[in-house]
Amino acid sequence: MLLRRLRRLVLAATILACPGLSGTVPGTVAPEPEETPPARHRGMPGLENVHDLGHGILCGGGPQGDAGFAALEAMGVRTLLSVDGMEPDLERARGHGMRYVHVPIGYDSVGTNALRRLAKAVSTLPGPFYIHCHHGRHRGPAAAAAVARSLHRWTAPQASAWLLLAGTDPRYGGLHRDATNAQPFPHDEIARIADPLPERTPVEPLVRVMVAVDQEFEALRSQRGNAFGPPTEAEAATATRLSELFREAARLDGSGTAGVELRHGLKEAAEEASRLAAQLLAARDPSVTENTFRRLTESCVRCHRRHRDLPAAP
Ligand code: HEC
Structure with a gap:
């Protein structure tokens, strides 16, 4: 009995330290999104600019080598969402028990089509999710904010505050616009999104x-x-x-x-x-x-x- 309580306490402490994973354990109350500002994970080998946005969504730079994928695996990440033009390293991801969805975007916008795919992926595939671009500063954070707006009732000021924290350059007006303007997706609409979720998408x-x-x-x-x-x-x-x-x-x-x-x-x-x-x-x-x-x-x-x-x- 005591041991079980102790285990539960340890579990609760781990969850508190890692707010993005809080949705995965039954019986714990998920904190309100506005109460949990994105938290930075420092010193991750093979990863840069890693932040935990809550709701099982992490965001950062592209994983470098085995170390990067191992760090993601250790955080419990199950699905990687790349918005980068670079071809994702599917082999390494699979080797670490994760799968990719590749939704490349430009610096000019997140775009409705990309957002539909990302929202569908986050709603239908196993989390936690790691959304990444190249360095985790501009496109990845904008895409992650748009997803959080669409699916997790993030407000526009929350999205803006997050982009400021991530260091998203104000020069990318289209990214800022789409991150803050994204509208909530009704659940029945997500079920109707027919777009495929490819592991690799050909780029221009x-x-x-x-x-x-x-x-x-x-x-x-x-x-x-x-x-x-x-x-x-x-x-x-x-x-x-x-x-x-x-x-x-x-x-x-x-x-x-x-x-x-x-x-x-x-x-x-x-x-x-x-x-x-x-x-x-x-x-x-x-x-x-x-x-x-x-x-x-x-x-x-x-x-x-x-x-x-x-x-x-x-
Ligand atoms: C004369 C124009 C031009 C020059 C010079 C140029 N680029 Fe680009 N670059 C572009 C355009 C246009 C795009 C966007 C292509 C698109 O999205 O269709 C781009 C896209 C990129 C991207 C984004 C790829 C992705 O993941 O979508 C990177 C990274 C990049 N350039 C790096 C560089 C670097 C580094 C240099 C200099 C050493 C450079 N570029 C010089 C025109 C240029």
Whole structure:
């Protein structure tokens, strides 16, 4: 008897420490959503920016390697919802007893179609759920807020407060708009959502190339550290791969003025990356190389502001 009480106490303490899991144990009273602001989980190996939103919903960056998936498994997560353009690592997820639903979104909106799928997944598949984008700062938090608004009566101020906590950049007006404007889904409507919940969803060719660009750019940034030191062939090779990816992107179809402008920007970025590769190989004055690197970084931001981040029509 005493032992059972003790066990129950331990269980209750674990649940309190992990509010997202509170819905899974019968007999415990789930706290009201507005009483439990999202809680940050620090020091998770292979995961960044992990937050527990309550209602069995966690949100954060994409799991890195086995460590990331193991950390999610240890938290009891059963279903992963990726809104990132990167192909999810289905093998690793399965290896850790979890399944994926892949609903890629852009930086311009969450969108009604994506929200329907996410809401259906959270209503019909086993939780707890881990909603992730790449770094867990912009698209994932916006999607998670929209789900919490749709299914768990989160208010618009709750959604805004959460985006502020997650560090979602105000620049992504479409993400903020869709996170705060999402309307509650009536239960009978969810049952009628016929959209499939694929483990992997093909993305537009430009998104596929950009995912690769991002990986190479992250590699280059970590090779560089705080500043380029004595040049290495590895750095030059990464810059060359970046340049090739931009050239590949510039060959993709794209019509209208926006298409022409985009191609022009991609060609410029390709040239900047080639220049960087050449300077790295020639062991030029480090300040020249740093300048080229800065211009390349600026080219990502400049083009995204114009062609990626503006809110899409609701
Ligand atoms: C000339 C334009 C241009 C340049 C330069 C550019 N991008 Fe992009 N990028 C885009 C566009 C457009 C999209 C959105 C594609 C879509 O959603 O259809 C995008 C999307 C992305 C995405 C999102 C992929 C996803 O998961 O949906 C990442 C990450 C990215 N770019 C990284 C980079 C990085 C890093 C650089 C610089 C090293 C860069 N981009 C340079 C135009 C550009």
